[in-house]
Amino acid sequence: MSGGRKGYRKCDKCRRNRAERFFVSKRGRTCSSCRKRGRSKTSHELRMSRTYGLARGEYDELLKAQGGVCAICEQPRRQRLSVDHDHRTGLVRGLLCRMCNGRLLTSARDNPETLRSAADYLECPPAVSIIGRRYHTEDGRP
Numbered sequence: 001m002s003g004g005r006k007g008y009r010k011c012d013k014c015r016r017n018r019a020e021r022f023f024v025s026k027r028g029r030t031c032s033s034c035r036k037r038g039r040s041k042t043s044h045e046l047r048m049s050r051t052y053g054l055a056r057g058e059y060d061e062l063l064k065a066q067g068g069v070c071a072i073c074e075q076p077r078r079q080r081l082s083v084d085h086d087h088r089t090g091l092v093r094g095l096l097c098r099m100c101n102g103r104l105l106t107s108a109r110d111n112p113e114t115l116r117s118a119a120d121y122l123e124c125p126p127a128v129s130i131i132g133r134r135y136h137t138e139d140g141r142p
């Protein structure tokens, strides 16, 4: 009997003692969590290459160049960043979070002028120059 609790085995990858059911077979050396992680990394690369023509490692290269964050909002995300591309030409533009890719750019219809004008609007709200600093309150009182 080789050490450890009965029915438990040490995974070669994560070095955790895991129950027998986490292994594919009696001889399996890597637990299912580690196998899944390995697969998803590979399948992600495969998808990147099929869909966007990114070579192996290019996604990581882009991510590193962007400092590991979304190219627009620069917020670190737990979810993997999406490969943003121009829907008309297919040009790969960079890596974006779901909010920026799915909401921000979609709302602005990928129009740089709209986004520039949105930035101007926020920095210099037109109402302030017309009616002064008026504040909205829920109950209508000033």
Ligand SMILES: [Zn+2]
Pocket (backbone or CB within 6 Å): 011, 012, 013, 014, 015, 016, 030, 031, 032, 033, 034
């Ligand atoms: Zn493991």
Ligand SMILES: [Zn+2]
Pocket (backbone or CB within 6 Å): 070, 071, 072, 073, 074, 075, 096, 097, 098, 099, 100, 101
């Ligand atoms: Zn973002």
